[in-house]
Amino acid sequence: MFRRIEQTGSDSVTVRIDNREFQVPAGISVAAAVLLCGFRKVRNTPVTDSPRLPYCMMGICFDCLMCIDGVPNQQACQVEVRDNMAIDYQRGAAELLQQE
Amino acid sequence: MKDFDFIVVGGGLVGCSIAYGLARQKHRVAVLDGGDRSFRASRGNFGLVWVQGKGANFAPYARWTGQAANLWPHFAEQLTAESGIEIDYQRSGGMHFCLQEQEWDERVSEMELIRQHTDGMFEYEMLGHDQVKALIPQISSNVLGASYSTQDGHVNPLYLLQALQQGMDCHQVRYFPNQVIDKIEARQDGFHAHATEGVVSAGKIVLCAGLGNRGLGDMLGMDIPLVVDRGQIMITERLQPFLNLPTLHVRQTAEGTVQIGYSHEDVGLDDGTSPSVLKKIARRAVTMFPFLQRVRLVRAWGALRIMTPDNNPIYQQSAECPGAFTVTCHSGVTLSAMHAGPVAEWIAGRAEHNQINHFSTDRFNVSQN
Numbered sequence: 210m211f212r213r214i215e216q217t218g219s220d221s222v223t224v225r226i227d228n229r230e231f232q233v234p235a236g237i238s239v240a241a242a243v244l245l246c247g248f249r250k251v252r253n254t255p256v257t258d259s260p261r262l263p264y265c266m267m268g269i270c271f272d273c274l275m276c277i278d279g280v281p282n283q284q285a286c287q288v289e290v291r292d293n294m295a296i297d298y299q300r301g302a303a304e305l306l307q308q309e
Numbered sequence: 310m311k312d313f314d315f316i317v318v319g320g321g322l323v324g325c326s327i328a329y330g331l332a333r334q335k336h337r338v339a340v341l342d343g344g345d346r347s348f349r350a351s352r353g354n355f356g357l358v359w360v361q362g363k364g365a366n367f368a369p370y371a372r373w374t375g376q377a378a379n380l381w382p383h384f385a386e387q388l389t390a391e392s393g394i395e396i397d398y399q400r401s402g403g404m405h406f407c408l409q410e411q412e413w414d415e416r417v418s419e420m421e422l423i424r425q426h427t428d429g430m431f432e433y434e435m436l437g438h439d440q441v442k443a444l445i446p447q448i449s450s451n452v453l454g455a456s457y458s459t460q461d462g463h464v465n466p467l468y469l470l471q472a473l474q475q476g477m478d479c480h481q482v483r484y485f486p487n488q489v490i491d492k493i494e495a496r497q498d499g500f501h502a503h504a505t506e507g508v509v510s511a512g513k514i515v516l517c518a519g520l521g522n523r524g525l526g527d528m529l530g531m532d533i534p535l536v537v538d539r540g541q542i543m544i545t546e547r548l549q550p551f552l553n554l555p556t557l558h559v560r561q562t563a564e565g566t567v568q569i570g571y572s573h574e575d576v577g578l579d580d581g582t583s584p585s586v587l588k589k590i591a592r593r594a595v596t597m598f599p600f601l602q603r604v605r606l607v608r609a610w611g612a613l614r615i616m617t618p619d620n621n622p623i624y625q626q627s628a629e630c631p632g633a634f635t636v637t638c639h640s641g642v643t644l645s646a647m648h649a650g651p652v653a654e655w656i657a658g659r660a661e662h663n664q665i666n667h668f669s670t671d672r673f674n675v676s677q678n
Contacts, residue, residue, distance in 0.1 A: 302547040302565035
């Protein structure tokens with residue numbers, strides 16, 4: 210669905226999205242990575258369970274919330290991909306994380 | 310000339326409740342509202358329909374807020390039926406946590422006083438830690454216990470405001486936004502408000518403009534003493550349900566958002582936020598629910614409560630300009646059911662309401678010996 214305009218940098222990182230491994234360009238956002246890898250949703254909404262994709266890509270709309278490295282409700286467009294990052298769908302409202 | 314039975318000045322929860330109540334009685338009502346830059350207590354509040362703790366210093370208010378809470382289930386049903394808007398009202402019971410022995414003791418005396426003021430109409434229980442934990446498993450061991458009343462509840466205050474405005478529309482209320490009122494004339498033929506819209510006229514006028522009531526009251530011979538009190542609130546990301554009843558400090562909405570609040574500041578007409586106060590609010594919430602320290606906040610805001618010198622509401626008809634009324638209170642959510650019902654009937658002259666006399670500004674006047 211999406212492709213990159215520029216093909217300049219050759220560095221890439223490996224991320225796991227929904228438990229599948231992908232090579233993505235270093236320096237892009239998690240939201241861009243998810244779109245580039247062809248995913249059709251990043252989350253389901255807490256109230257109506259409807260699927261969502263990133264929308265504004267600039268930190269305003271909060272539609273791209275994902276669970277990144279185990280931390281729920283992160284704005285995927287505001288987080289840069291890192292090697293070995295675990296990226297998962299945000300399914301509804303966040304679980305309550307208890308203190309260790 | 311625009312001619313109505315009633316002008317309601319102010320389109321927040323108080324003004325919309327009164328206007329909706331008057332319009333349901335088939336009166337022709339105009340609402341003159343402020344603009345987006347006006348102070349909007351109705352858009353910043355916490356959403357409690359609250360009885361416990363109110364009126365310990367003033368028995369009529371304890372009874373009044375209790376009656377309001379009792380009217381709420383029917384009021385909510387009617388409002389949703391007419392407006393088609395679900396307002397997330399739940400009479401779930403509510404809690405006020407006590408962290409220390411002294412707080413507990415003070416709370417017991419306060420609650421007992423309110424029970425006596427209301428001849429037992431107000432019912433409460435003091436719950437120890439284990440009883441609280443049985444209802445709210447996430448509660449921290451820092452919480453000694455809580456006062457609990459089944460009469461408390463909560464609602465989404467923004468949906469409430471939207472539903473009231475929709476309800477006004479169903480009953481043909483004319484709503485004028487972005488109005489500034491330069492002058493109100495009280496003449497034999499009624500009241501004439503010189504507003505941005507032009508001159509709006511009516512037989513009676515009701516001031517529901519929150520902090521604006523002081524200046525408007527002056528135009529109609531009413532001295533309305535007001536005190537500004539800022540509260541700040543923090544809003545979290547949406548979480549799985551963990552709190553199925555509201556507390557004074559922490560409330561989880563139907564959508565899963567957690568509201569964290571409760572502060573009082575005298576900072577004049579400044580509805581901003583301050584890190585020091587937010588820090589205090591957050592620390593107390595984390596003391597009650599330790600897992601909250603790992604929860605993300607998405608926004609914070611301040612809003613100005615409209616208080617009176619004794620914190621109790623003012624309902625007043627002008628002696629100098631009969632037909633001019635003022636309604637001023639800080640509990641626009643809880644009292645919405647009273648304002649749309651008994652208070653609107655009192656203003657329309659349809660019902661004597663002996664209780665309302667207790668809330669006139671006469672109580673602030675020092676008697677002349």
